Amino acid sequence: MTAVLVVLTSALVWGADLLRPSVRRDRVRTVRVETGALEASLTASGTVVPAIEHVISSPIDARVLAVLRRVGDQLKAGDAIVRLDASDSELTAEKLRQNIALKGNEQSQTRLELQARLIDLDSQIVSKDLELQALRSALASNQSLFKEGLVSQEALRESELKASQAQVELARLEQSRVNVEATNRAQLDGLALEMRSLQAEGAQQQRILELTTTKSDRHGVLTFVVTDEGSMLRKGDVVARVADLSVFRIEATTSDVNASRVQTGQPVSVRLDEQITTGRVSVVEPQMQNGTLRFEVALDDADAAWLRSNLRVDVQVITDRKARVLRVSRGPFAQGGGAQQVFVVRNARAYRTPVRLGVSNFDFFEIVDGLSEGDEIIASDMRDYEYAPELRVR
16 A cells, blocks of 8 residues: 555656646756856947038028939038029129229239339439539538638528538438338238238138039038028028048937936947947936937947948946946846846756846846855746746756
8 A cells, every 4th residue: 555655646746747847958048147247237229320420501692503412322522412503602703803903903003103202202312412412512612712711701601501401301302202111111001901801802702602512521421411402591501411421429318217327428338249349428418308318429439340320239328337246147037127036947947036136237137136156047038937936947
């Protein structure tokens, strides 16, 4: 009888074991709990966008004559994008060219007139100087004759008076020349200033004319362009935007519950499959939109070869660093942090075990409670076995 009971008990245990749910070891991924450093982070979704976008504005009030490129076109420096109606600007430029020519003619005439006045004064000065020399010679002769009594006192005084008058007139002419020369210089400087002003206006107008056929000033891609030919643009209206595809940044979004945890300057890790680069939070938008916080990331390697415009990437904002914690590799076994149920593998069994997870990053979850170093857990998605307390591992 006892032998029968033993056989029956063994059969029941064996049968119950056969009925217990099981998984094949080669169909699940297991990981072990280990001790190590962990960078706590929050997760965000990111999009790669050009770091630099050049805005091309209308230089004048103008009508769109032709749209030469379309959004998405690859551009080289100097490629024309839009042609604007420049008839008014061309008329203004022509008037400026005429004014410059007239001012140049005025400069030439004034310079000739002033030179003629100086030449006339120089002639008068030379003539008066010769006259003064002659009068001084006559005065010296009369002084000698006066000593010998051959010339009267009155004749001597008349010679002295004429020499003095000539001296005064010569000095007046020389001062007149100085004044005329200063006046000439001031007039010519004024005309030169007017000419430079007109030339600057002309150069500016010419530059505006060149800008009426809007051109890209760099290699890049066209991200925006006016589309309606014949439409009117005001001076300063945006005509096109050209993105520089040599350097990039990240535009990221995360839940507004993380708003207090995202700050400018925080280190960031950006990942696409096996490609990883780092950066820092550069801009945090102050306003939330539809429960979403938006921020920008400046990349340390902004020209990495794998970066492409509009590429979707995973973003991790580093919020804390822990030097030594229990950790386990990430996997679909857990949905976020907090309380979780995991299967711990011991021998040929996997036992459902409650654990509490802490912070996490791209690679690891922090184990706060429920596991020990060296424990092996099933990291695969085990939602199909969420009510099973124990599994066989085959």
